[in-house]
Amino acid sequence: MCVSELGCVKDQDCQGAGWICVRNKCDCGDGYVKQDALCVNVTVALGGKCNTSGDCAMTPSGQTTRCLDGVCWCKGGYRPTAEKQDCVPKVRLGGMCNKTEDCMNPSGNRRECWQGVCSCKAGFRPTPNKKDCVKVVIGGWCNETRECEVTSNTRRCDNNVCVCSPSYVPSRKNDNTCLKVSNYNEFCEEDHQCVSANNRCEVPKCTCKKGYRWEEFECVNCQGRLIRRKEKSNRRSICRETIFCTVIQEKFRNNIRAHFCKVPWDKQYRYNENLNISGGSKPSIHCAYNSDKP
Incomplete structure (x- = not known):
């Protein structure tokens, strides 16, 4: 009688490697397929296609892998080696890297491999223990201008304080945005962005305040x-x-x-x-x- 036809109550009732008890019948478990009366190991190597994590083989260093989006991949906190033969721990902030996927990223999309080093993305800075990255706001503490940048050239780090760059002013509606200063008839979003005397913002352009009109070079009363x-x-x-x-x-x-x-x-x-x-x-x-x- 074939093993698969034997009745069972628990896995131990099934004879041979790879057999498990499924609905009171012996069958091949994850990572095994039936070949004649045997269960043959067919676990998938790193980078191979899979249906479940049980299809994925253990790496040479003993690391378990998982099925992620139909591909056997390293578990959380690990990354594949360049040859995709093994899984090694991800790189912490300040460590050497080849690509962003090499870096540990515990709080979402805040890190990247920048100039060969795992770093916080622009607009973020490392926490004191260098285990995570936090957003830098206008008026917040910073080490370098890159930590302040959200949109290129709009913010800078000045004496360890994140400030708007020259020709920009802080938004009063969004405390993490700098707006380009505007003159009469130029694009604007907020009143204080209009720097010409007696101007106000009537979106999308700066215009004279109520009771004033434009005369040659200025708004007059x-x-x-x-x-x-x-x-x-x-x-x-x-x-x-x-x-x-x-x-x-x-x-x-x-x-x-x-x-x-x-x-x-x-x-x-x-x-x-x-x-x-x-x-x-x-x-x-x-x-x-x-x-x-x-």
Whole structure:
């Protein structure tokens, strides 16, 4: 009678190497296949294809291997030798390596083989015991600029403190990001990124603050005064400080930029160089009344 047909209760009831008791019948265990009345060892070498970890052979140094994604591979904390004949311990921080897979990585994707040495990735630094890597934030302690870098050239290590590089400012929404400073009409994400005087960020560009307008090279204050300028003139605008009005719209007529103003008594007035009107007890203004709302 074939061994495989023998009834059993436990593995010891099955005779011969590789036999185990499966559902009260003797059968070949993991790493063995039936050949005639025998179970033959067919364990897979390192790097070979497998279905379960039981298919994988032990290495010459006595290390067990596992089936990972259908391939026999070294267990956690170990790496294959260059010839893939054995498994050896992974390299700690500061040790020599050939590739990132050689390095121990207990906390996920924080290490790499950099210039032949197991190192923390850019943006991370070693813990004091050099067993792990931790993220370096702006204002945090650092040894070198590489530990600060998240995006190239945006951060640097200055006197052992991680700071934004020149021409960059810390984000107020993300404490680990530096934003490039911007001038008027340049790309922006946050207000303090706009460094030109009296600018603010109206995503995606820097623009003048409310009550200011761009005049040649700067944002000038339009609150409480009327600004006039001929369209084709290169001279600066003339601001009349005595006029109490807020520009709410502008139009062009006869080569003159006409500003529509809202005055204290809440009517619409339009600038006109040639007219001066007074409103009784109201302050004198240099705006002509305009019956057509802008």
